[in-house]
Amino acid sequence: MKILVCISRTPDTTSKISFVDQNTKFNSDGVQWIINPYDEWYALVRAIELKEKDPSTIIHLINVGSIDNEAIIRKALALGGDEAIRINTNNDDAYFISHQIATIAKDGYDLILTGKETIDHNGSSIGGMIAEILDSNFISLATKLDIENNQAIVTRESEGGEEKIAAPLPLVISCQKGMAEARIPNMRGIMAARTKPLKVSEASNTECLTTINAFDLPPAKAGVKLIPADTPELLVKLLREEAKAI
C-alpha cells in the first residue's frame, strides 16, 4: 500500500501573532515553526502505525512550500516515512495548493492523509479539494482508520456523534484527535532522516482563486468585569441585563 501524507508548516501554538508590511504579511520574527499538529500527531503517526503493521507499506510526505519548510519536512521524515516531496512555491491559495498535491497524489497512492485543518490558515479545505480533483471519496474529520480487505474502515465525526464506515481505496482522509498518539522522533529516526530522499519540484501552472488583502487583530477586550465571589448571583443578572447572553 502507498500512502501520501500532506504536511504543512505552522507557527508554534504559543507564537505571538502580529503582522508587518501594512498588515499584509505575518511577522515571523522570532517565531518557531512546527509541523501542523493535526498533520503530525494524527495523519503522519497513523500512517507510520499502518506501516508498522504492514511493513510493505510505503509512506511519502508532501509539502507545498518554500525551502524554509525543509526543517519541518526533515523532522517529519525523522518520525517516519520513506521519502518527501516538496513543491517549491510560496503561494498559499487552497485551490492552487490542492492542484499541486493532486498532481503527485494521482500517481498510484491508495490513501492520501491530511490534517483536519492548518492551525494558521484554518481552511479545512485542502483535503476535500484534492478529493474532488482526483474524483475520489473524501472522509473528513476521521478519528480512526484501519485497512481491511483492501478497503478503509474509518470512524468519522458526524452530527452529534460518530459513524463507522467502509470505503473503497483510493481515498482522501482528513485526520483529527483519536487517530493516533503523538510521538517524538528518536535518535535513530533523526539519523535516518538525513539520508532519506527529499525531492524538490517546481509548481505546475495553476490559477489562484483567492488572495489575502490584509490581516488584522481583534480589538483588545475592554477588560474583565469582576464580580465579588460572595455575590455570584450578580453575574447572572449582568449576563441577562447587560450582556443579553442568557
Next chain:
Amino acid sequence: MSVIIITEQSENKIKKQSLESISYGVAIAKQLNLDAFALVMGATDENLSYLGNYGVKKIIHQKNIGAANSDNKVATKLISEICTQHQAQIIIFSNSLFGKAVAPRLSVKLKAGLVSGAIKLPETGNSFSVKRSVFSGKAFADVKISSPIKIITLNANAFETMKSSDANAEIVESNIEVPAGTINIIETKKNEGTVSLTDAETVVSGGRGLKGPENWGMIEELAKALGAATACSRPVADSNWRPHHEHVGQTGVAISPNLYIAVGISGAIQHLAGVNRSKTIVVINNDPEAPFFKAADYGIVGDAFQVMPKIIEAVKNLG
C-alpha cells in the same frame, strides 16, 4: 444570477445555523441586487414557504437526496447541478461538518473561489472580499475572491437571523437523479447529552480545577438550566474524566457560542484558540493571575465549589 444558500436540517427541520446562513445570503443578495434562493435537501416536516420571511424568494426543494447526506461526492454533484441550473453566482454554506466536507469539493467542481469561516458580510465594491477568522481565532484575514462564482461558509453565531418580511417563498420541486455512492455506513453512535457542542448557543466548560469527574454534576446542572452544551479542557479529556468529543481548543473542537462559561480552566493559549470566538466569555477561577481573565468579559475570582451552586440557583430563579 442568484445567491443560493445551502441549508441543512436536523430532525426534518431547518437548523438555526442555516437560518443564519439564509439571513447572510439574503443580505449579500440585496447588496448585489440578486435573488436569494434556498436549497432544502430531503424530506421535511415544515411548510418551507415561511423561509420567505427571511427574504428568500424561492425554495428549491430536492426531496430525493439518496446518499448525499453521507457521501460528499454525491452531495457535491447534486448541489453543483442545482447551482448551475439556477445560475448561482454566490453559494453560501454553514461552516458545519457538511459545509466543510462539501464546499471545498464544490469549489473545485465549479472553479469557484472558497472562503471558509466567514465572520462578516463581504465587501462588494470594485472587488469581492470576505473577512474570515485565521490563526485559530487570534487574527482575521480579508480575502479576495477573483473567480466569477464564489463560495462562502459562514461561522456559527457570526450573523444574526433576520426576518425582513411576511412574504411567503415560492417552492420549486427539484427532481435531479441522485447517483449512488460507494461509502457504506457500518455503525452510527450518538453522543450522550442533548445539546451538540458546535451548534450550542451557550457552553459550560470545566477544567482540571474541578479535581475529578465526580465533580461534573455542577457543570451539567448549570448547562441544563441554561439549555447549554458541556465542554472541557484537553487534560480533562485526556484523563478520561470527560468524553473526547467535549474537548475544545486548538487540537479539539473550535466553537463560537454566544456565551462561554469556563470553570476551573487556566486559559492556556491552546485552549483559548478554540473558544476565543465566543461572544461573551465568563471565567470562574480561584487564581486571580489565571491568564483566562485577560480574555474574559466577566469573571469571578473564587472557589468554583462555593460559587457554582449559587449561580445555578440564580439561573433557576430567572424564570
